[in-house]
Amino acid sequence: MKTPRIDIFKEALKTGVVTKKYPFEPVEAPEGFRGKPSIDFEKCIGCEACVNICPPNALSVEIDTKRGIKRVMLFLGRCIFCGRCQDVCPTEAIKLSREFELSSLNSKDLYQIVELKMAKCKICGRYYATVRQILFTAKNVPKDQRPLLLLCDECRSKVSAKHISYARW
Amino acid sequence: MEYIAIVLANIVAILIIAPIIDGIERKIKAKLQCRKGPPILQTWYDLVKLFRRPSIVTEEYSLAYVISPYIIFANMTLALALVPSFTRISLSFFGDIIVLVYLIASSSIFLAIGSISSGNVFATIGANREISLATLSKLLMALVLATFATLKRALTLGSIFPIIPPYTLSAIISIILFAIIAYIDCYKLPFDIPEAEPEIIDGILVEYSGKSLGVLKYSTYLKRILLFTIIVDLILPRNIPTLLLPISYFTFLLALSITYVCVETYFGRLRIDQALKFMKTMVPILLVVWFIAYLHY
Amino acid sequence: MSLKLFRRSLWVYHLNSGSCNGCDIEVLNIFTPYHDVERLGIKLVASPRHADVIVFTGPITRETLPKAIRAFFAVPEPKAVVAVGSCACGGGIWYDSYAVIGGIEAFYRILENYYKIRLPLTVYVPGCPPKPEAIIYGIAVLRGVLKQKQRKTYFLEKEVPALTRDFIVNLEKYMKQEGGINIGKK
Ligand code: SF4
Ligand code: SF4
Ligand code: SF4
Numbered sequence A: 001m002k003t004p005r006i007d008i009f010k011e012a013l014k015t016g017v018v019t020k021k022y023p024f025e026p027v028e029a030p031e032g033f034r035g036k037p038s039i040d041f042e043k044c045i046g047c048e049a050c051v052n053i054c055p056p057n058a059l060s061v062e063i064d065t066k067r068g069i070k071r072v073m074l075f076l077g078r079c080i081f082c083g084r085c086q087d088v089c090p091t092e093a094i095k096l097s098r099e100f101e102l103s104s105l106n107s108k109d110l111y112q113i114v115e116l117k118m119a120k121c122k123i124c125g126r127y128y129a130t131v132r133q134i135l136f137t138a139k140n141v142p143k144d145q146r147p148l149l150l151l152c153d154e155c156r157s158k159v160s161a162k163h164i165s166y167a168r169w
Numbered sequence B: 001m002e003y004i005a006i007v008l009a010n011i012v013a014i015l016i017i018a019p020i021i022d023g024i025e026r027k028i029k030a031k032l033q034c035r036k037g038p039p040i041l042q043t044w045y046d047l048v049k050l051f052r053r054p055s056i057v058t059e060e061y062s063l064a065y066v067i068s069p070y071i072i073f074a075n076m077t078l079a080l081a082l083v084p085s086f087t088r089i090s091l092s093f094f095g096d097i098i099v100l101v102y103l104i105a106s107s108s109i110f111l112a113i114g115s116i117s118s119g120n121v122f123a124t125i126g127a128n129r130e131i132s133l134a135t136l137s138k139l140l141m142a143l144v145l146a147t148f149a150t151l152k153r154a155l156t157l158g159s160i161f162p163i164i165p166p167y168t169l170s171a172i173i174s175i176i177l178f179a180i181i182a183y184i185d186c187y188k189l190p191f192d193i194p195e196a197e198p199e200i201i202d203g204i205l206v207e208y209s210g211k212s213l214g215v216l217k218y219s220t221y222l223k224r225i226l227l228f229t230i231i232v233d234l235i236l237p238r239n240i241p242t243l244l245l246p247i248s249y250f251t252f253l254l255a256l257s258i259t260y261v262c263v264e265t266y267f268g269r270l271r272i273d274q275a276l277k278f279m280k281t282m283v284p285i286l287l288v289v290w291f292i293a294y295l296h297y
Numbered sequence C: 001m002s003l004k005l006f007r008r009s010l011w012v013y014h015l016n017s018g019s020c021n022g023c024d025i026e027v028l029n030i031f032t033p034y035h036d037v038e039r040l041g042i043k044l045v046a047s048p049r050h051a052d053v054i055v056f057t058g059p060i061t062r063e064t065l066p067k068a069i070r071a072f073f074a075v076p077e078p079k080a081v082v083a084v085g086s087c088a089c090g091g092g093i094w095y096d097s098y099a100v101i102g103g104i105e106a107f108y109r110i111l112e113n114y115y116k117i118r119l120p121l122t123v124y125v126p127g128c129p130p131k132p133e134a135i136i137y138g139i140a141v142l143r144g145v146l147k148q149k150q151r152k153t154y155f156l157e158k159e160v161p162a163l164t165r166d167f168i169v170n171l172e173k174y175m176k177q178e179g180g181i182n183i184g185k186k
Helices: A007-015 A049-053 A084-088 A131-138 A143-150 A153-161 B002-032 B042-051 B063-082 B096-116 B121-152 B169-185 B210-235 B245-264 B272-294 C022-029 C065-074 C085-090 C103-115 C132-143 C165-169 C171-178
Strands: A037-039 A059-064 A069-075 A094-096 A111-120 A127-130 C010-016 C042-045 C053-057 C080-084 C121-125 C153-156
Touching (some): A037 A069, A084 A094, A127 A131, B002 B042, B002 B063, B002 B210, B042 B210, B063 B096, B063 B210, B096 B121, B210 B245, C010 C022, C010 C065, C053 C065, C053 C085, C065 C103, C080 C103, C085 C103, C085 C121, C165 C171
Parallel strands (some): A111 C153, C010 C053, C080 C121
Antiparallel strands (some): A059 A069
């Protein structure tokens, strides 16, 4: 048997009780803690950058071609809180907060869903991008090129190929 | 009639305080580890919850597995009736000291048999360890109780207690030895080998659940109180007024359990062979003490 | 319901079903002096027979599935489940791997299909790994001591400006007028 260490009592008396009171007392997460990501509905333009970068596909996108709606879904139950979505979001719509109290009794409560309206291509009539996305892009495009944004990718390349910058439709 | 009522009241009082003493021990242990620790009634809460839950039985169980917790519990309650606790009155008859040893030893055996018949491998390992420890520790207990009987030349617990007034060498040594043996028998930390939690996932208790687990845990607390009670009875002087007796008994009990818990925080678990070696060295010492007691020193 | 029974005493069985050990360390962390959940009556037990609650960590690999099912049925009713970590909640980073079942919900689907049982009360604690406080909070939610804060949020864009050629060319002018569309402002 080892020799007993008498200093346990001294140590215990000196230190006292170190236990936190947590559930009865709020706790701040430290600076830089990567907690719950949340999508700002006002800012999100549905560009799918975050969907592409998300390692576990916690963010996913669905396109409802009937209603013309793009649905960006965040499932917190799969998110690994890496913060990559925050880095790539062009509008800073998705941000990680310091909140960690995410527990829920139903996995449905862990979803965040944003549904955005899409625009129809003026030539082929196909839904191709969200209205917000077009408006966001339009700001960075010279005025004479802007009407091209109203076309879907395929039609746009066709039109561009014909060198018609002022399309007639 | 009155006599029976007093004994029954005694047992009920012990049944109530046994988990509370364990709660106090847990609190003190927590404080020594700089934790806040559970409330003192926590052990009662645990037990009540266990009693309200169903017991699941294994596929290959037998009768012994189902009834052994209740037999152990009955054994412990009966043993508690034999020793004087809050009052000086207890069930006493000629040869009750032998019955006491028998009750303590048989509960260990029943525990081992019950867990072997659950069919779990870990339970079998635990039972193995329990049997190897119990054979030695019960032998030691029998020897030390024989020393007491020899000292007082009596086979009734009532006339053995208290042992101390003739301050003989053998009396003092045998009390110390009994305290050590009681410590081993309580499954306190260096000797909690049969239920080693991280090693063999609770060993003997692994297959018990719900009510039977609650009964088993309860009997462990009762066993601790029983051994503490014997120590207290050995040293509590006879001339204490009857009214003060419950208070002094409880204080002694508390002091003992606190001492034991403080000792417990020092140790890690022993291997089974180390524990057996430790106990084997005690056997010759005890035989010598028995002989000294026979010579009235 | 089971919550009332566990209000004062809750014994926890920790089941590692193929986790990376990140969550296991955080689960053990709540038993250290710093968080000491024994003060709330929570105790870690070694055998599922003694447990009231199973703490699942990890995405449930194929190898652990049979053992997880056995451990699940070894816990007496009523029981509850705490799914700790993103792996246990929804499969986490491994959710589409061939080697994993993919979290507690897939596990429940298997149980429902093959054993036809009523599913236990489950609390999901997302995080990779969750903070120890988050696990304590999850258990508090399970016991009904604290309210659940997290709610599903749903947003449907109602009105969009009509995209005409005139509108998109003179975007700046319109935006000044309406003031409502401030898409992409940093
Ligand atoms: S934090 Fe990482 S895992 Fe979570 S949504 Fe963003 S990119 Fe996906
Ligand atoms: S990257 Fe930002 S703007 Fe794009 S879809 Fe994700 S949250 Fe919305
Ligand atoms: S949630 Fe993260 S930390 Fe926990 S087991 Fe899965 S990968 Fe590891």
